[in-house]
Amino acid sequence: MTAPADWDPRALPRLDGRTVVVTGGNAGIGYFVSEQLASAGARVVIAARSAEKARLAIDSIRSRFPEAELAHVPLDLTSLASVRAASERIAEFRPLHALVNNAGRVVASRRRLETEDGFELTVGGNFLGHFALTTLLFPALAADGRVVGLGSDSTRMVRLEPTKLWSEHRYGAFRAYAYSKHAVTGFQLELARRLAAAGDTRRSLLAHPGWATSAYAARRPGITDRDPWRGRFFETLTGWVGQGKDRGAWPVVRAVADPDAANGSYFGPRWELAGRPVPTRPVASAASREFGAWLWGDAEVKTGIRFPL
Ligand SMILES: NC(=O)c1ccc[n+]([C@@H]2O[C@H](COP(=O)([O-])OP(=O)(O)OC[C@H]3O[C@@H](n4cnc5c(N)ncnc54)[C@H](OP(=O)(O)O)[C@@H]3O)[C@@H](O)[C@H]2O)c1
Structure with a gap:
């Protein structure tokens, strides 16, 4: 077993035959x-x-790994009909x-917008869309399969108030984003608890990338250079305290590929905003059993889809 801090994202185990x-x-x-997992087969x-x-993206990965098996x-x-069709x-x-x-709407709009189904757009897409997708794909997940959610340090900056999750009375762009990440965190940890209680061998994990920018990432023509100039300027100005998105991917890749990653684990960069992927902890409010249970029920009502656990 690798020591928790020594896992090397540049020496991945082979993943041939894994989807x-x-x-x-x-x-x-x-x-x-996608590129890093494809590189391991x-x-x-x-x-x-x-x-x-x-x-x-597929062309870029194939140009590096011609044998890669990729599909779109x-x-x-933000559309439950699209989530159903995709699943x-x-x-x-x-x-x-x-x-x-x-996937996530990272820079939320200044004005409150809604999904096709009438829910605040950022929490609706980042959390509810993924809740529905996970629920519908759960039967297709292998016995040793994993679900990995993307957390964020924004949960440390905005205090969770569950009754305000959907921003029905007051809306702020960053607040909505942070709430969406509280919800993702709450969902993944509630899923981990339910899997454990059911004796199910599948795993639910979380990862966050620290502060990860395209400006400081390895160059991938047509991919790392397509953000609008304002975003690129902001990233160049602030990104030096973090890391490129190639390294931001490491905690996620660890959550997928580390054979020792336990159900309920959370990985992030060693120095919080940058560094090698190491185990980290979620904020207590999003991790609480009360929030997880409430969120689960709320998501089932809003999506009309019952999770089979
Ligand atoms: N970058 C960071 O420092 C940071 C920090 C903490 C957490 N995160 C999390 O990491 C994840 C990736 O962030 P990123 O920085 O890579 O963002 P990004 O470069 O803006 O990429 C976001 C991805 O999500 C997709 N997406 C957005 N809305 C979608 C929707 N409604 N349906 C399907 N796909 C959608 C985008 O597709 P389109 O191209 O179609 O828009 C794009 O592929 C997010 O969950 C984010 O919250 C990032």
Whole structure:
């Protein structure tokens, strides 16, 4: 067994014969997660909105690893109809060995917007869309399969108030983003508790990338250089305290590929914003049993989909 701090993301175990789904695998951290897992032999299904960006991502990975097995399935997390359609297509790749719930609306709009189904857009996409996707794909997940959610340090900056999760009366862009990450954290940990209680061998884990930017990432033409100039300027200015998105992918890749990663584990960079992937801890409020149980019930009502656990 590797010591928790010594796991090397540049020396991955082989993943031949394993199938991994990466939401938002066509850009940012999700792209590098897909590239790194494909480099170790995993078949990667990129579930993403834009077919054009997915094609660029697939071409970029194949240019480095010609043998890579890659596919794109269209997915928009802000539409439950799209999530249902995508889950049917993704299930054709069963058994799935990992579902990486990476996609996220990171820079939320200044104005409160809603999903196709009428829920605040950031929490609706980042959390509820992934809740529905995970629920629908759960039967296709292998007995040793994993679900990995993307947490964030924003949960340490914004205090969780569950009754305000959906920003029905007051909305702030960063607050909505942080709430979406509280919800992702709460969901993954509640899933871990339910799997353990049911004696189910599948695992639920979390990872966060610290502060990860394209500006400081390894260059991938058409992928790391397509953010708008304002974003690139901001990243260049602030990104030196963090790391590139290629390294931001490491905690996620560890959650997928470390054979010793236990159900309920959370990985992040050693120096919080940057560094090698090591075990870390979630904020207590998002990790609480009360929040997890409430969130689960709320998500089942809002999606109309019952989780089979
Ligand atoms: N970067 C950081 O420092 C940081 C820190 C903490 C946590 N995170 C988390 O890491 C994850 C990836 O972040 P990133 O920095 O790589 O962001 P990014 O470069 O903006 O990429 C986000 C990805 O999510 C996809 N996406 C957004 N909304 C979607 C939707 N409704 N349906 C399907 N796909 C959607 C995007 O697809 P489109 O191209 O179609 O928009 C894109 O592929 C997010 O969950 C984020 O919260 C990032």
